[in-house]
Amino acid sequence: MVSGYARTAPGQVLLDTSRPNIARVYDYWLGGKDSFAADRAEADRLLAIWPPMARLSRENRQFLSHAVAWLAKQGIRQFLDIGSGLPTVQNTHETAQAIDPSCRVVYVDYDPVVVNHAKVLLSGQGVDAIMGDLREPDTILGHPVTRQLIRPGEPAGLILALVLHFLDAGTAAKLMREYANWLPDGGYAVVSVGAGDQETGEALAREYTPATLYNHSPGQVAALFDGLDIIDPPGLADARDWYPGKPTLCPGPREAGRILAGVACKPRPVRLRAGGHLMPAARTSKGRCASPVPGPTRVMASVASTAVLGRPSQFR
Numbered sequence: 001m002v003s004g005y006a007r008t009a010p011g012q013v014l015l016d017t018s019r020p021n022i023a024r025v026y027d028y029w030l031g032g033k034d035s036f037a038a039d040r041a042e043a044d045r046l047l048a049i050w051p052p053m054a055r056l057s058r059e060n061r062q063f064l065s066h067a068v069a070w071l072a073k074q075g076i077r078q079f080l081d082i083g084s085g086l087p088t089v090q091n092t093h094e095t096a097q098a099i100d101p102s103c104r105v106v107y108v109d110y111d112p113v114v115v116n117h118a119k120v121l122l123s124g125q126g127v128d129a130i131m132g133d134l135r136e137p138d139t140i141l142g143h144p145v146t147r148q149l150i151r152p153g154e155p156a157g158l159i160l161a162l163v164l165h166f167l168d169a170g171t172a173a174k175l176m177r178e179y180a181n182w183l184p185d186g187g188y189a190v191v192s193v194g195a196g197d198q199e200t201g202e203a204l205a206r207e208y209t210p211a212t213l214y215n216h217s218p219g220q221v222a223a224l225f226d227g228l229d230i231i232d233p234p235g236l237a238d239a240r241d242w243y244p245g246k247p248t249l250c251p252g253p254r255e256a257g258r259i260l261a262g263v264a265c266k267p268r269p270v271r272l273r274a275g276g277h278l279m280p281a282a283r284t285s286k287g288r289c290a291s292p293v294p295g296p297t298r299v300m301a302s303v304a305s306t307a308v309l310g311r312p313s314q315f316r
């Protein structure tokens with residue numbers, strides 16, 4: 001049962017405003033109005049423990065917006081945004097459709113109020129919202145709305161922003177592998193995860209009451225990209241620093257509590273001739289993964305990076 005709801009009868013849930021809820025607490029940190037007293041009390045209590053939390057939340061939204069815009073500029077026209085949260089500013093379809101109005105987005109959340117709000121406020125041409133639990137990829141990926149809006153075989157953007165830390169590292173990595181398997185070649189994963197140092201991260205995980213929160217280490221976050229080519233630079237970066245082509249330090253001088261962010265591409269297969277040379281198609285196509293490095297270097301850089309698949313350079 002999602003926090004902030006009570007079960008009344010089989011199949012029926014009632015909004016329980018006396019208990020804090022993940023989406024509403026986060027909305028409050030973002031400066032939104034969709035929260036109740038219990039959510040605000042929880043959000044303020046957590047801010048007292050770690051004051052940068054509201055700023056970090058806004059930086060996460062900034063990362064999301066930069067990443068979606070960048071994907072749209074690489075030609076991505078369909079997005080699956082899981083754990084999408086309450087509608088706020090710079091929602092995924094607004095950012096993507098500002099680049100190309102034909103972009104299609106499926107918002108997914110396991111919170112019924114989030115999905116109702118998203119249906120009312122965000123749905124439109126090529127955009128819809130569905131109920132779905134991240135832990136059940138088959139249900140999400142097989143949902144009629146997903147199948148209608150996300151065309152199989154066409155590169156897609158998978159967004160898992162600030163949601164994987166509601167799962168332990170092992171479960172998060174296993175699910176990432178399943179979603180990455182589904183992702184068509186040339187598609188991208190956009191991921192951000194809360195990752196504090198031991199003291200702060202564990203204190204926040206202990207104190208956060210809307211759900212079980214897991215503090216992931218930078219190495220565990222990096223492992224989420226295994227099997228994918230991370231866009232590097234920036235590699236794995238603090239959310240506020242993520243921008244393609246911008247080098248960052250990670251791990252490096254760091255805040256005690258941070259949001260780590262990265263974007264990775266599912267490489268297109270490289271076809272080799274018998275002599276081990278790249279087939280012309282691989283050289284002249286748009287590249288296995290678009291990367292901030294332009295031109296032929298980009299293709300070669302991408303190929304080179306497959307030798308160390310998945311790990312951002314800082315973790316090799």
Ligand SMILES: C[S@@+](CC[C@H](N)C(=O)[O-])C[C@H]1O[C@@H](n2cnc3c(N)ncnc32)[C@H](O)[C@@H]1O
Nearest residue numbers: 023026083084085109110111133134161162163
């Ligand atoms: C912190 S908000 C992040 C919202 C948005 N992705 C962002 O980065 O701005 C996390 C959202 O994930 C949703 N969520 C948490 N666990 C989930 C799960 N197992 N399946 C689907 N949604 C989940 C919550 O309901 C909430 O709306």
